[in-house]
Amino acid sequence: MAIFNLFNKKNENEGATELTMEPVALTAPKSSEEIINSKDDDEKESSEKNTLTVSYATGWPIDVIYGYLHKNYEEEGFNDAMVKSDMAFRDMKMSIIRNKILMVFREINLNYDVMKQDIDTRMETCTSAGLLTTVAELGKQMSIIRAHKEELAQLEQDFRNNTNEASVPLQSYNCGFLRGIATIAMGSTQKATKKVIAAPTRPAFHKDAIA
Secondary structure: OOOEEEEEEEOOOOOOEEEEEEEOOOOOOOOOEEEEEEEOOOOOOOOOEEEEEEEOOOOOOHHHHHHHHHOOOHHHHHHHHHHOOOHHHHHHHHHHHHHHHHHHHHHHHHHHHHHHHHHHHHHHHHHHHOOHHHHHHHHHHHHHHHHHHHHHHHHHHHHHHOOHHHHHHHHHHHHHHHHHHHHHHHHHHHHHHHHHHHOOOOOOOOHHHHO
């Protein structure tokens, strides 16, 4: 999953290297706010290009994790239970959701590691060139990366333990699945009750009737 690409942008007036991030082809849960931007690149003489971007709180890769952890799977769990109300099936689906989100955690962490290495290299280059202002800006970017890495570690630990806010995906699915099972059970009970009420009653048998 492509998330964020880092690229260099030359400052024509000062010759300094600036760090920017450009979101590209980001796939996120349906609950996310999606915006389609059309861009015309006259300089490269390319045709109109549609870029899919996702709007979150910070604009950093960690937002993708927030998107997955905020997603409510209750409706999906309910629908699955209506199709197959088997607890083994529920466990299998919860395992699929869990492994998918853990893979996203791994991808986001790797992305931050690449960003960190890239900034380290640029800081060394700018320090050697005496670009102290640029070094300071890169230092701020590095501080954000470290903070996000710590937050990711805590979120992943909570998700693995199915605790705190990170428990929303799995608990919501389980809640929906159990609600589906309860709905099926209540429907079966109501049908059985109607059959008992509708059953014809036999007339009372009296000896006097024989006589």
